[in-house]
Amino acid sequence: xxxxxxxxxxxxxSFYTEDSLxxxxxxxxxxxxxxxxxxxxxxxNLAAGKHLxxxxxxxxxxxxxxxxxxxxxxxxxxxxARMGILRELELAEDHKxxxxxxxxxxxxxxxxxxxxxxxxxxxxxxLKIGDKTSKKEGYHLLDCQLTIHAVCxxxxxxxxxxx
Amino acid sequence: xxxxxxxxxxxxxSFYTEDSLxxxxxxxxxxxxxxxxxxxxxxxNLAAGKHLxxxxxxxxxxxxxxxxxxxxxxxxxxxxARMGILRELELAEDHKxxxxxxxxxxxxxxxxxxxxxxxxxxxxxxLKIGDKTSKKEGYHLLDCQLTIHAVCxxxxxxxxxxx
DNA sequence: CCCTAATTCAGACTTATTCTCAATAAGGCT
DNA sequence: AGCCTTATTGAGAATAAGTCTGAATTAGGG
Ligand SMILES: [Mn+2]
Ligand SMILES: [Mn+2]
Ligand SMILES: [Zn+2]
Ligand SMILES: [Zn+2]
Numbered sequence: 001x002x003x004x005x006x007x008x009x010x011x012x013x014s015f016y017t018e019d020s021l022x023x024x025x026x027x028x029x030x031x032x033x034x035x036x037x038x039x040x041x042x043x044x045n046l047a048a049g050k051h052l053x054x055x056x057x058x059x060x061x062x063x064x065x066x067x068x069x070x071x072x073x074x075x076x077x078x079x080x081a082r083m084g085i086l087r088e089l090e091l092a093e094d095h096k097x098x099x100x101x102x103x104x105x106x107x108x109x110x111x112x113x114x115x116x117x118x119x120x121x122x123x124x125x126x127l128k129i130g131d132k133t134s135k136k137e138g139y140h141l142l143d144c145q146l147t148i149h150a151v152c153x154x155x156x157x158x159x160x161x162x163x
Numbered sequence: 164x165x166x167x168x169x170x171x172x173x174x175x176x177s178f179y180t181e182d183s184l185x186x187x188x189x190x191x192x193x194x195x196x197x198x199x200x201x202x203x204x205x206x207x208n209l210a211a212g213k214h215l216x217x218x219x220x221x222x223x224x225x226x227x228x229x230x231x232x233x234x235x236x237x238x239x240x241x242x243x244a245r246m247g248i249l250r251e252l253e254l255a256e257d258h259k260x261x262x263x264x265x266x267x268x269x270x271x272x273x274x275x276x277x278x279x280x281x282x283x284x285x286x287x288x289x290l291k292i293g294d295k296t297s298k299k300e301g302y303h304l305l306d307c308q309l310t311i312h313a314v315c316x317x318x319x320x321x322x323x324x325x326x
Numbered sequence: 327c328c329c330t331a332a333t334t335c336a337g338a339c340t341t342a343t344t345c346t347c348a349a350t351a352a353g354g355c356t
Numbered sequence: 357a358g359c360c361t362t363a364t365t366g367a368g369a370a371t372a373a374g375t376c377t378g379a380a381t382t383a384g385g386g
Binding site for chain 1: 253286288292306
Binding site for chain 3: 189194195196216217218233234237238241257258259
């Protein structure tokens with residue numbers, strides 16, 4: 001399900017029910033499976049600011065008694081990212097992270113390139129820039145993320161280890 | 164070599180000579196090698212808007228008669244990214260790209276999540292936001308990138324292939 | 327209830343990136 | 357100019373994130 005606001009850009013709605021997820025999948029000729037429902041449920045109930053890798057999600061599901069294969073997890077998060085339901089984050093680690101894509105919780109990341117410590121921050125103008133830019137090019141906006149690479153205070157003080 | 168401007172944030176200077184690169188390496192107890200000099204030279208003379216993967220760089224160097232190992236290339240681009248000399252771009256492909264980090268050429272990416280087509284755009288406020296945010300947290304800014312995920316006009320029209 | 331095509335699952339596979347370690351060489355010092 | 361320490365390189369092995377395959381399952385339309 002898609003919601004347009006007064007500024008005329010489109011963004012996924014904040015919360016999916018079984019029905020709205022099913023409707024959005026069916027729009028594209030896809031199906032609602034228990035696996036997809038369960039995975040979306042995890043992300044919808046994740047604490048604000050938490051994000052999961054595919055492996056994280058796999059373990060979390062297993063701990064809750066859901067035996068969903070890694071292949072399905074990889075396929076599902078990619079699918080939901082391409083639908084605009086999830087955000088795909090490229091943080092400092094060597095794997096992707098995912099979180100729900102909700103305007104209300106929209107935020108960005110400040111990453112230390114040495115120790116990988118990451119701080120989240122909000123900024124109202126970023127989404128406006130993303131909106132303006134994508135509209136100008138005729139793109140349909142799904143998500144926009146500002147990623148800042150920097151050196152944290154603690155790493156500025158420490159001696160650099162040899163690469 | 165580091166340059167501070169009137170706004171008090173720090174950013175690598177636009178152009179490196181053998182001496183300035185050497186100085187910046189020595190500050191950290193590192194060495195200037197022919198390989199590092201050659202690799203930086205490639206990036207400094209790359210057409211604006213071009214970016215290279217490690218493999219791209221390896222082939223380009225080979226075509227110019229420079230036999231630098233892939234290991235060294237991976238190590239060097241990562242090193243230079245952590246120094247703020249290069250930007251590490253996470254585009255839609257499954258490998259990283261690098262380009263020189265110069266305020267003058269500072270730009271961002273609008274990516275189609277379906278066909279991976281990428282458009283570069285400039286925006287003056289993004290760097291200001293990155294500056295303000297990193298300063299507020301006491302971080303030393305190296306680079307900031309706005310990445311917009313969206314669906315391009317052509318992909319909006321086409322039928323969706325099954326994932 | 328049937329049928330078709332989408333989806334799942336297990337496991338093989340791919341491949342970007344990192345690691346290891348012996349050989350080399352940068353650069354500080356005399 | 358030669359010496360010494362240690363950072364760096366290079367070749368190849370290793371790692372691991374993510375994708376692909378093919379048979380079995382199942383969603384959902386009729
Ligand atoms: Mn992680
Ligand atoms: Mn590429
Ligand atoms: Zn740090
Ligand atoms: Zn496209």
